[in-house]
Amino acid sequence: MADFSLWVITSNLLLATRWTIALSLVAFVSGGAVGLLLLLARMSASGALRRFVSLYVEFFQGTPLLMQLFMLCFGAALFGVEISPWMAASLALTFWTSAFLTEIWRGCVESVPKGQWEAGSSVALTYVEQMRYVILPQALRIAVPPTVGFSVQVIKGTALASIIGFVELSRAGAMINNATFRPFLVYSITGLIYFALCYPLSLLAKSLERRLNAAG
Amino acid sequence: MPLVSIVDVRKSFGANEVLKGVSLPVEKGDVVAIIGRSGSGKSTLLRCVNGLETHDAGSIMVDGLEVGGAKTDMRALRRHVGMVFQQFNLFPHLTALGNVTLAPRVVEKMGEGRARELGLEMLAKVGLAEKRDAYPSQLSGGQQQRVAIARALAMRPKALLCDEITSALDPELVNEVLRVVEKLAGEDMTLILVTHEMRFARDVGTKLVFMHQGRVHEQGAPKALFAAPQTAELQQFIGASFK
Ligand SMILES: Nc1ncnc2c1ncn2[C@@H]1O[C@H](COP(=O)(O)OP(=O)(O)OP(=O)(O)O)[C@@H](O)[C@H]1O
Ligand SMILES: [Mg+2]
Numbered sequence: 001m002a003d004f005s006l007w008v009i010t011s012n013l014l015l016a017t018r019w020t021i022a023l024s025l026v027a028f029v030s031g032g033a034v035g036l037l038l039l040l041a042r043m044s045a046s047g048a049l050r051r052f053v054s055l056y057v058e059f060f061q062g063t064p065l066l067m068q069l070f071m072l073c074f075g076a077a078l079f080g081v082e083i084s085p086w087m088a089a090s091l092a093l094t095f096w097t098s099a100f101l102t103e104i105w106r107g108c109v110e111s112v113p114k115g116q117w118e119a120g121s122s123v124a125l126t127y128v129e130q131m132r133y134v135i136l137p138q139a140l141r142i143a144v145p146p147t148v149g150f151s152v153q154v155i156k157g158t159a160l161a162s163i164i165g166f167v168e169l170s171r172a173g174a175m176i177n178n179a180t181f182r183p184f185l186v187y188s189i190t191g192l193i194y195f196a197l198c199y200p201l202s203l204l205a206k207s208l209e210r211r212l213n214a215a216g
Numbered sequence: 217m218p219l220v221s222i223v224d225v226r227k228s229f230g231a232n233e234v235l236k237g238v239s240l241p242v243e244k245g246d247v248v249a250i251i252g253r254s255g256s257g258k259s260t261l262l263r264c265v266n267g268l269e270t271h272d273a274g275s276i277m278v279d280g281l282e283v284g285g286a287k288t289d290m291r292a293l294r295r296h297v298g299m300v301f302q303q304f305n306l307f308p309h310l311t312a313l314g315n316v317t318l319a320p321r322v323v324e325k326m327g328e329g330r331a332r333e334l335g336l337e338m339l340a341k342v343g344l345a346e347k348r349d350a351y352p353s354q355l356s357g358g359q360q361q362r363v364a365i366a367r368a369l370a371m372r373p374k375a376l377l378c379d380e381i382t383s384a385l386d387p388e389l390v391n392e393v394l395r396v397v398e399k400l401a402g403e404d405m406t407l408i409l410v411t412h413e414m415r416f417a418r419d420v421g422t423k424l425v426f427m428h429q430g431r432v433h434e435q436g437a438p439k440a441l442f443a444a445p446q447t448a449e450l451q452q453f454i455g456a457s458f459k
Pocket of ligand 2: 258260
């Protein structure tokens with residue numbers, strides 16, 4: 001076992017970290033895009049659309065991410081659809097991320113004071129123009145810190161993809177542990193890598209928030 | 217026909233009837249000062265005139281357009297009626313000039329250059345041309361309210377609604393805003409003002425309206441009314457206000 005040096009363990013974990021980062025990016029970017037569409041649907045005039053979005057959000061926020069992964073993975077198999085662990089994980093995390101982001105963003109839009117809408121109306125802007133020129137620019141500013149903060153949850157969420165067989169950082173850690181039997185060392189390094197990914201984002205979110213409060 | 221004609225307007229919030237049949241003709245060039253106790257329905261009436269609230273019954277016509285009418289283009293209506301709010305409601309992410317030019321650019325589809333020219337003209341009118349690049353948070357309350365007036369004027373409204381526009385200001389900033397309003401009155405702008413500034417209502421107003429419990433309780437020429445209020449309620453209100 002002596003040949004499993006610290007360096008070998010670390011380099012293998014770092015290689016697997018690429019997949020954690022890739023999965024996080026995919027989940028975050030596509031989840032953000034879907035979340036934006038949901039946000040518009042949520043604020044549209046159509047009652048059916050609004051109800052659909054609130055059900056969607058309730059479902060993905062109200063059930064464990066792990067169960068969502070299982071449902072996607074095995075549910076797809078039930079319908080005879082062959083779905084790779086990468087696809088299943090990307091899809092599940094996209095849905096999950098979009099549900100949370102759309103809720104965060106809705107809160108930001110609603111935190112823009114009513115007087116801003118009224119001022120927009122009073123100078124004859126339409127609903128869509130008020131949204132575009134008055135509300136969203138303000139909501140966007142408020143939304144940046146919690147959105148960056150949520151990206152930390154996405155990174156940690158990708159660890160669950162290991163359970164459906166996708167080899168990212170956590171899964172690689174488990175596999176290396178099986179070969180080396182040095183759980184404390186392996187999981188310490190794994191944890192440190194997660195920390196190195198998440199901590200800067202947390203700091204960034206905090207400093208953005210501080211700057212926003214100072215400017216507001 | 218009056219520029220703004222309010223006829224028997226009623227409005228309830230749930231079971232609370234706030235306007236109980238209000239009628240009020242406003243001629244072009246009138247400066248109508250609306251006074252009355254808190255909760256008497258002044259703001260609600262003003263907000264019905266530009267459609268921020270919908271009235272339940274009666275009719276409101278502005279320059280031939282029926283407010284809330286099935287065939288009425290509310291966008292056209294709101295171009296005719298400007299509004300200035302107690303809390304300014306400036307757009308905090310835009311500069312003073314940006315606030316004033318947003319609607320001309322978006323609603324009137326005005327080119328950048330012309331909008332800028334118009335915006336500067338309006339800011340000059342309220343004495344703030346040199347603050348064009350300041351953001352609302354960098355302006356005093358009085359300056360913010362003057363920018364808000366400029367923003368409303370940039371749509372070239374036929375009537376301007378002002379809802380207690382000096383009530384949120386520190387006392388020493390009230391006058392700079394009132395002076396702007398007085399200047400507009402002098403330029404024959406039609407104004408409907410809800411105000412607690414009794415002296416201003418008396419000296420600048422062409423018509424005084426006292427609202428009480430959702431009705432126009434008394435109205436007339438400001439100086440005459442202040443000198444000799446006919447109803448006990450107005451007497452009491454004036455007495456309390458000038459104390
Ligand atoms: N959006 C609303 N929903 C429910 N009730 C409302 C609403 N707006 C106003 N009211 C009620 O209508 C009544 C009249 O309110 P309004 O704001 O018109 O009074 P006001 O004369 O402007 O008073 P103030 O001098 O305090 O501004 C009050 O009882 C108020 O609580
Ligand atoms: Mg009021």
